[in-house]
Amino acid sequence: MRITLISHDNWGYNNNIAVALKKKGHTLHHVDFSTFKYKYPNFGYKVYNFLLKAIFKKNLKHIYYGKEINRRLAQLGEIQDAILTIKGDWIDPAQILEFKKYTKKSIAYFNDNIYRCPKILKVIPNFDEVYSFEKEDCLKYNLKFITNWIYQGENQGTPNSSFDYDVFNISSKDNRFKTISKVADVLKAQNIKSRIIIYDKKNKNKNPNIEFISKYMQITEVNDYIKRSKLLLDIQRKEQNGLTFRVFESIGLQKKLITTNRNIVDYDFYNPNNILVIDEENIQIDPHFFKIPYEPIPESIYNNYTLDTFLKKVFNL
Numbered sequence: 001m002r003i004t005l006i007s008h009d010n011w012g013y014n015n016n017i018a019v020a021l022k023k024k025g026h027t028l029h030h031v032d033f034s035t036f037k038y039k040y041p042n043f044g045y046k047v048y049n050f051l052l053k054a055i056f057k058k059n060l061k062h063i064y065y066g067k068e069i070n071r072r073l074a075q076l077g078e079i080q081d082a083i084l085t086i087k088g089d090w091i092d093p094a095q096i097l098e099f100k101k102y103t104k105k106s107i108a109y110f111n112d113n114i115y116r117c118p119k120i121l122k123v124i125p126n127f128d129e130v131y132s133f134e135k136e137d138c139l140k141y142n143l144k145f146i147t148n149w150i151y152q153g154e155n156q157g158t159p160n161s162s163f164d165y166d167v168f169n170i171s172s173k174d175n176r177f178k179t180i181s182k183v184a185d186v187l188k189a190q191n192i193k194s195r196i197i198i199y200d201k202k203n204k205n206k207n208p209n210i211e212f213i214s215k216y217m218q219i220t221e222v223n224d225y226i227k228r229s230k231l232l233l234d235i236q237r238k239e240q241n242g243l244t245f246r247v248f249e250s251i252g253l254q255k256k257l258i259t260t261n262r263n264i265v266d267y268d269f270y271n272p273n274n275i276l277v278i279d280e281e282n283i284q285i286d287p288h289f290f291k292i293p294y295e296p297i298p299e300s301i302y303n304n305y306t307l308d309t310f311l312k313k314v315f316n317l
Helices: 017-023 043-056 060-076 095-100 120-126 135-141 179-188 219-225 245-253 262-265 299-305 308-316
Strands: 004-005 029-031 080-086 106-110 131-134 167-171 192-200 211-213 229-234 256-260 275-277
Touching: 004 017, 004 060, 017 029, 029 060, 029 211, 029 256, 043 245, 060 095, 095 106, 095 120, 106 120, 106 308, 120 135, 131 192, 131 211, 167 179, 167 219, 179 192, 179 229, 192 229, 219 229, 229 308, 245 256, 245 299
Parallel strands: 004 029, 004 080, 080 106, 106 131, 167 192, 167 229, 192 211, 229 256, 256 275
Antiparallel strands: none
16 A cells, blocks of 8 residues: 555654554655744744634644645655544644545544644544544544554563663653652652653753653653663543553553553453552552552453554554
């Protein structure tokens, strides 16, 4: 198949899709629009964009993204069998509609929810098929449900026995920061060695138990920290129920998980020996949880969440 992947891949997770499809023998083009740099021609354009966003809910940067993506699609010189767009709410809806000129099927995947990212609603009609990791959004807006995927450790090999850190987390600074900060303090108080990293351009907040970075950390470095850590920490965004990549990293590498996402108990892989669900209003971390061995999940369940299964479903392979 001729497939183009369009994504805002600032952390590097989506590139795993491109690599996997190439290995399967497909002709793959990856347009990573996180690398696009838009500059206002002058101050007047900045004022114009402010009014454009406030009155018409449009954004010059998103229009630019769309036009540049379409220019690159035109350069391919051949119709694609499928185009998969991830983070399509960051692209102007009219430009997304143009994608159909270059493909037999235009597909979207959203690993954000509509409550947090309402612009998703504006672009949904401009795709042929739309997937989401939010079960409620799928039911309400007639979307197809699919989770994020296991992108490493897919053979369930023997996990590491020695680690540099007990707990690891890396996140962007957003409404989760208060909870992450509280968890970091609890871990420190219990002498549990953690490595918690927050991406924050401005880096105004300070917490001695958290490391702040001002540039995105590439997935290779993130994976190195994950492999050197015994457990992973997952803090749910407000009003978001879909499962983050931290969940699937823990499954793929057979690492235990501490999470605030209560919805995880409804998934078939949930095992209280592997996953500790905590209350962000009353954070309690039982030290005994660290001593219980990880229990591998059945292969039949595990396989439902691999990248290979994700690709089969989305591209009907």
